Amino acid sequence: MxxxxxxxxxxxxxxxxxxxxxxxxxxxxxxxxxxxxxxxxxxxxxxxxxxxxxxxxxxxxxxxxxxxPNKEAIAIELGDRLIHEMREMYGEALAPVDPATPLEEAVASAVDRFIAFNCAHPAFFALMHGPDIPGRMAEEHDALHATLLSRIEGLLSSFLPDAAPADLARTAHMCLGLYKAGLELVLAHEGAERDAYVQELKHVLIRYLDPLVGDRLGRTEAARTAT
Amino acid sequence: MxxxxxxxxxxxxxxxxxxxxxxxxxxxxxxxxxxxxxxxxxxxxxxxxxxxxxxxxxxxxxxxxxxxPNKEAIAIELGDRLIHEMREMYGEALAPVDPATPLEEAVASAVDRFIAFNCAHPAFFALMHGPDIPGRMAEEHDALHATLLSRIEGLLSSFLPDAAPADLARTAHMCLGLYKAGLELVLAHEGAERDAYVQELKHVLIRYLDPLVGDRLGRTEAARTAT
Amino acid sequence: MxxxxxxxxxxxxxxxxxxxxxxxxxxxxxxxxxxxxxxxxxxxxxxxxxxxxxxxxxxxxxxxxxxxPNKEAIAIELGDRLIHEMREMYGEALAPVDPATPLEEAVASAVDRFIAFNCAHPAFFALMHGPDIPGRMAEEHDALHATLLSRIEGLLSSFLPDAAPADLARTAHMCLGLYKAGLELVLAHEGAERDAYVQELKHVLIRYLDPLVGDRLGRTEAARTAT
Amino acid sequence: MxxxxxxxxxxxxxxxxxxxxxxxxxxxxxxxxxxxxxxxxxxxxxxxxxxxxxxxxxxxxxxxxxxxPNKEAIAIELGDRLIHEMREMYGEALAPVDPATPLEEAVASAVDRFIAFNCAHPAFFALMHGPDIPGRMAEEHDALHATLLSRIEGLLSSFLPDAAPADLARTAHMCLGLYKAGLELVLAHEGAERDAYVQELKHVLIRYLDPLVGDRLGRTEAARTAT
DNA sequence: GATGAATGAGGATTCATTCAT
DNA sequence: TATGAATGAATCCTCATTCAT
CATH class of the missing domain: 1.10.10.60 (Homeodomain-like)
Structure with missing residues (x-):
């Protein structure tokens, strides 16, 4: 509020x-x-x-x-509220981060929070679950999507301050896509297996992003270590 | 007569x-x-x-x-035919590979072929597109999924010969999920942007898998190199 | 408001x-x-x-x-209302009767009323008309059937107070069956012929039941008299 | 043949x-x-x-x-064959009978044979099972019906030689109706209960017909005896 | 004759949405 | 506002029947 x-x-x-x-x-x-x-x-x-x-x-x-006025509007409003709640819970979280934070830590924390949020608000997944047809993004999901993307971009920009906007956007899209894919797997399992998937998802993101960040300190070491 | x-x-x-x-x-x-x-x-x-x-x-x-007999049967048959066609095009492709092949190359080739196949048969994507509700996998998609998974496991097993079955399965699930996520983005774009997404997808997979392979030769170098 | x-x-x-x-x-x-x-x-x-x-x-x-919710429900509700209406018209009619009433009279009156009701509510016949396959009684007809049977049993029990329950039930089933058969014929004819069938139906029931009642007074005489 | x-x-x-x-x-x-x-x-x-x-x-x-040419024709032909087979099995059975035969015996034998035939040819019941709407007799059932009626009339005529044709026809209709009603109940039960229903059906018919025959010898005694 | 393909109207049922009260 | 009634096109699917081969 x-x-x-x-x-x-x-x-x-x-x-x-x-x-x-x-x-x-x-x-x-x-x-x-x-x-x-x-x-x-x-x-x-x-x-x-x-x-x-x-x-x-x-x-x-x-x-x-x-x-x-219609079903779509419900989805949109629900999405808005969820986004709003997310923001309240995590502040402008996922938002720019102390550049000194190790990537690993930032990603792990973001994933944990995202997943926690999803478990608390399972509808989030249903709304996020993209269009049946690639390219045709329905309005309902669109808003949610855009918001998530911009937040991810925010996070990324603190790690990739020099990236071209197009590259940043692409990377953000990738991260969101990867996250959604991982989430689906996470939600499909329980207990230890679920935790294992969470871990894998973190690996995926960290390893994907790490080389892009690259030159910032000696962070690469982390990514190189296997499970 | x-x-x-x-x-x-x-x-x-x-x-x-x-x-x-x-x-x-x-x-x-x-x-x-x-x-x-x-x-x-x-x-x-x-x-x-x-x-x-x-x-x-x-x-x-x-x-x-x-x-x-019903819609489901159509999807199943269509899926079967697509799988069959895939197999014909690429042989038992994605199947075990010369262990000497660098991971990079194997992944890149697999992604390229998968994507080419998807572009040629866009219905593949629609069928692959999972359940609306995580966990409730419908029969139609199930078969397709299972087949893809086993093929991916086949591919992976030549790189991860020592992995525990459960880990292998999990990794395969991840790869498939990541692939689907990437594909969605690829299909949503065109031209140079599409190519860029293809590249990103390859990076994701290679970097995700590379540390798991790790000890096989000096392959890690590849993953470390950014775009 | x-x-x-x-x-x-x-x-x-x-x-x-x-x-x-x-x-x-x-x-x-x-x-x-x-x-x-x-x-x-x-x-x-x-x-x-x-x-x-x-x-x-x-x-x-x-x-x-x-x-x-479906066709069946319509039939059931219609049946319920008809039963209800029947009950309202005749009270717990067909229900236990003054044991002094001659069988003849009781049956004749019951038949007359049943038939009058059927003529007033022809749907009753359609609903009563049993299963296409003997043994498989659909829910719709079931309720109607059960109600009718219990009412007939009620009537019968005042005439056959000593009958074993199984025999009573069987007799009631027979009476209902005979009644339905007669009704079909009655409805299939008109005018004098219809009346004649009504008469025949009464004969059938009276003569069928009379010997079962037997020892109650000199009622048997009635049954012996032909048309 | x-x-x-x-x-x-x-x-x-x-x-x-x-x-x-x-x-x-x-x-x-x-x-x-x-x-x-x-x-x-x-x-x-x-x-x-x-x-x-x-x-x-x-x-x-x-x-x-x-x-x-159509579904109806199948039913008609099947009905014809069943009738034919019946005739072959029982000769012009149900046909005029030695007038000396006691009614009881004639009815019991006819019922037994009818029921035996129905059990051997269960389709007979399905075809006999009249019109859903009284009065509108479909052609399929019509032929079967007519034949059965004429046979029953034949049987009856030896017992009721003096009856007016209209009365004879009506009585035959009643008998057929009663028989169908009884058959339904018989088929709906098994074992001893089925036998009991057979017995009841015989009683119904005998008691119904006995007074009509009446004056022929001392046959009335039989009908008067309860179960 | 025999086959399997083809039809298309019709069946039960659902659903986003609008309307009268 | 709130309600429950009303809509009608659309859904999946069936079936008696006809047609091309």
């Missing part, structure tokens, strides 16, 4: 008692988004039906459409 | 043999699979409808069901 | 209660059941299609499914 | 080798009818599909339609 989001509370856009109205509305929206998260997680985004979401939220379909 | 058809006179109590197909049927099947490939590619597997496939093939829905 | 609706403000976490229906919905249900009755009567249960029922009711297929 | 059916063998309707052709055709027809019997028995007439029958017979749908 940073400063720029509290404004709504102060500005009365409508006459009457907008406070109460909005309060109830907010609750309904939260209710619906929670339900959506559950349904997305359970059935996947595509298979999720608006009726199912409304039912899960304990409201009528009509009510749902009072707050969201 | 050639001689070998008059046998009917002796009343062959025909058992439940796989009904012999006519040439026309074989053609229809090919046609339907081609149509399915198109539709899967265009809309993704989940959104693809059997009616759409039939329409694309220029036949009635009933005809489709004469050859396939 | 009357007072009792503002309670929402306290956020009643509404559980999975049987969603309260609106009057309109109740009307639609009645409408749909009426339509179903018509279609069942016209085409028979098996051949009746949900789309046909919806069309007959003048609504879209979707509307039908808002109230009934 | 009475004399009037062997004629086909002697009369060459077509030139060529009609013998072989017809022979093969007859075999196919028999094959198809057998398959139809199986399918009708398994799924009921309405639910039986021509494709299923062809499959069961091990031939293609096309072949089926080479011999029968």
């Amino acid at each position: 940073s400063a720029n989001r509290d404004k709504d509370d102060q500005v009365h856009q409508e006459k009457e008692q907008p406070r109460r109205r909005q309060a109830r509305g907010e609750r309904r929206i939260a209710q619906l988004l929670e339900a959506a998260a559950t349904v997305f997680t359970t059935t996947g985004y595509t298979a999720a039906s608006t009726n199912a979401i409304a039912r899960e939220a304990g409201v009528s379909p009509g009510t749902l459409y009072q707050f969201f | 050639s001689a070998n058809r008059d046998k009917d006179d002796q009343v062959h109590q025909e058992k439940e043999q796989p009904r012999r197909r006519q040439a026309r049927g074989e053609r229809r099947i090919a046609q339907l699979l081609e149509a399915a490939a198109t539709v899967f590619t265009t809309t993704g597997y989940t959104a693809a409808s059997t009616n759409a496939i039939a329409r694309e093939a220029g036949v009635s829905p009933g005809t489709l069901y004469q050859f396939f | 009357s007072a009792n609706r503002d309670k929402d403000d306290q956020v009643h976490q509404e559980k999975e209660q049987p969603r309260r229906r609106q009057a309109r919905g109740e009307r639609r249900i009645a409408q749909l059941l009426e339509a179903a009755a018509t279609v069942f009567t016209t085409t028979g249960y098996t051949a009746a299609s949900t789309n046909a029922i919806a069309r007959e009711a003048g609504v879209s297929p979707g509307t039908l499914y808002q109230f009934f | 009475s004399a009037n059916r062997d004629k086909d063998d002697q009369v060459h309707q077509e030139k060529e080798q009609p013998r072989r052709r017809q022979a093969r055709g007859e075999r196919r027809i028999a094959q198809l009818l057998e398959a139809a019997a199986t399918v009708f028995t398994t799924t009921g007439y309405t639910a039986a599909s021509t494709n299923a029958i062809a499959r069961e017979a091990g031939v293609s749908p096309g072949t089926l339609y080479q011999f029968f």
Whole structure:
């Protein structure tokens, strides 16, 4: 709840008692988004039906459409909130980092936090799970994607201050892709095996990035060491 | 009515043999699979409808069901054929490799071939594209997945002869995941950018695997060199 | 927005209660059941299609499914309502009867009422009309059947107080079977011929039951008299 | 195989080798009818599909339609053959009987034979199982029905020589209906319970008919005795 | 005759969305 | 606002029947 989001509370856009109205509305929206998260997680985004979401939220379909113009909008808003929550949890985390931090540590911490967040908010995975058709990115996922990318870019830029923007963007895309791939495997397993996959994912990212960073100190040693 | 058809006179109590197909049927099947490939590619597997496939093939829905009991069966058969074709193109490629081959070269070649195959058969991507919900792998994708995994394991085993089976399997899973992630990015771009992504994907895999191979000769040097 | 609706403000976490229906919905249900009755009567249960029922009711297929999960449910509800109506018309009729009533009279009255009811509600016949394959009783008909049987057993038990339960059940099954058979013939004819069949049906039942009752007074005389 | 059916063998309707052709055709027809019997028995007439029958017979749908113009025709022909077989087994059974035979005996014997026949040819039941809609008798069942009725009338006429034709017909209809009702119950049970139902069915018929016969000797005594 | 391919309307059911109350 | 009713096109799939070979 940073400063720029509290404004709504102060500005009365409508006459009457907008406070109460909005309060109830907010609750309904939260209710619906929670339900959506559950349904997305359970059935996947595509298979999720608006009726199912409304039912899960304990409201009528009509009510749902009072707050969201369509299914996509629900996904978008849910994504926004998740991003927001992420930001709250980790600050502008993944954001520029003390350049002195070893890459290893930065990556490991980022992965751990990402994964923790995903486990806490399984809907995140469902929303992140890209387009069925490469190239055609649906609006829902788009926003989420863009945000994640920019955050990853932020992180990377502190390690690769000299990289060309295009290269940075590409690297960020790669990292996100690799992360999603790893996450899928992580979520598909449990216990020790899950931990092992987490470890592998870290290796992948560290080894991928390490040579790009290269000349910054003697960090390369780390990447060279096998499991 | 050639001689070998008059046998009917002796009343062959025909058992439940796989009904012999006519040439026309074989053609229809090919046609339907081609149509399915198109539709899967265009809309993704989940959104693809059997009616759409039939329409694309220029036949009635009933005809489709004469050859396939359901959508899943189409995906499975299409997957089988693609795998088969892959095998024909590359032999038991990706299969064990001359251990003297440098990792770099092996990975680069495998990626190039995989990608070439995917570009030639875009449906492959649609079929490979995993489950919406992690853990719940549908039968359609399962077969394809299993085959790919075993091939990758084959390739890896020549580089990691001493790895424990569980580790080998995990590594194979990772490689496949990474590959799929990279492929998505590759397919989402064109021209020089696409090539750049191909290169990145190779880096990812090589750097990920290199330390695991490690002790085999002085191959590590390669991985250390940045783009 | 009357007072009792503002309670929402306290956020009643509404559980999975049987969603309260609106009057309109109740009307639609009645409408749909009426339509179903018509279609069942016209085409028979098996051949009746949900789309046909919806069309007959003048609504879209979707509307039908808002109230009934499937065809079976329609049949069951219709059956329930018919049973209910029957009970209302005749009280716990067919239920135990003054033991002094002559069998003849009891049967005649029961048959007359049953037939009158069937003529008023022809769908009853369609629903009663058993399984296509003996032994495999579908749920729809089952409930109706069971109810009818228990009512017949009730009637019978006042005449056969000493019968073993198994015999009573068997006799009830026979009576129901005979009744259905007779009903079919009755409905297939009109006017005087119909009346004649009604008479025959009564004879059949009376004569079948009379010897079972036997020792109760000199009732046997009746059965001995021919048409 | 009475004399009037062997004629086909002697009369060459077509030139060529009609013998072989017809022979093969007859075999196919028999094959198809057998398959139809199986399918009708398994799924009921309405639910039986021509494709299923062809499959069961091990031939293609096309072949089926080479011999029968439609599903109905199959049922009709199957019914005819069953009737024919019945006639062969029991001669003009159920046909007029030595008037001295006690009614009891005649009915019991007829029921036993009918039931035996039904158990040997379960398709008979499926075909006999009347129209879903009273009054609308489909052609398939019609023929079977008519034949059965005329046979029952034959039987009855020896017991009721003085009955008006209309009464005779009505009584025959009743008997057939009662029989079908009883058969359903008989087939729905097994072992001792089945036998009990057979016994009940006999009682029903005997007691129903006895008073109609009445004046013929002292037969009434039998009917008066309870189980 | 025999085959298997082909049809296409029709079946049950779902779902995003809109409407009347 | 909130509700539940209403929609209708779309989904997968079936089946009696016809057609080309």
